[in-house]
Amino acid sequence: MIAQWQNQIAARARQADDSARTRLGVISAYDPAQFAVKVRIEPGKVETGWIPLGSPWVGNGWGAFFAPALGETVEVEFQEGSVDAGMASMRFFNDVDRPLSVPAGEGWLVHQSGSALKFHGDGRVEVIAAADLSVAVAGNLSATVSGAATLKASSVKVxxxxxxFTGNVTIGGALSQGGGQGGNATFGGSVTASGDVRGGGISLARHVHPDAHGGTTGGPQ
Structure with missing residues (x-):
């Protein structure tokens, strides 16, 4: 089948100007280990052998990896017009794989799961995770926000x-020091409470002391 495809391309090249022209085809197989594909060339549905799939950013074990889906339309080019040196370059939207309506001047990376990274025209950057989001930082992490920052979750664990905390801290709910298991708390300034404070089960607002003359003293004032 591969030889048949090469013969067909070579024949067309001889009829034209002795060079293989850029062709369109459909990806029929994908090898993730080699980042290579097989393509059914249109028309004729003849399948190529394994050819490299282009990427805008490559290195030894790093780069940009946009794995193809079977059935995607792809452009096949031939180095110096040689039928033996094919490579898959650009991929195209078509009548089946429809594009999103992206405003002019914006850049979107959208996965089929719904996860996305969007660079909007007004400068906003939008990150959408359809499932979990994990961030691994080998060194320090620094985030600077000129405006307000809001974190909303069912629970947060640090x-x-x-x-x-270098500024004021306001807690809208209950505070359990030591996670309910005990621990020490140290304050460098005054502590003000509108309600009662209890220590060891004894009320600060209503506790009494034994009176040297018998009985107990009154409550604190």
């Missing part, structure tokens, strides 16, 4: 031996 797993660190030390946490530091």
């Amino acid at each position: 797993d660190a031996p030390n946490s530091e």
Whole structure:
């Protein structure tokens, strides 16, 4: 089949100007280990052998990897017009694989799962994770926000031996120090409470002391 395809391309090249022309085809197989594809050339449905799939950014074990789906329309080019040196380059939307309506000047990376990275025309950057989102940082992580930052979740856990807040902290709900298991709390200034404070089961607002003359003293004032 591969020889048949090469013969057909070579014959067309001889009829033209002795060089293989750029052709369109459909991806019929994909090898992720080699980042290579087989393509059914249109017309005729003749399948190529394994040919490299182009990428805008490549290196030894790194680069941009946009794995193809079977059935995608792809452009096949031939180095120096040689039928033995084919390569798959650009892929195209078509009547089956329809594009999204992206505004002029914007850039979107959208996965079939719905996850996306969108660069909007007004400068906003939108990140959408259809499932979990994981970030691994080998060094330090620094985030600077000129406006307000809001984190909304069913629960938040900060797993660190030390946490530091340089400004005021407002807590809208209950505060359980030590996770209910005990621990020490140190305050460098005054502590003000509109309600009662209890220590060891004893009320600060309503506790009494034994009176040297018998009985107990009144509550604190």
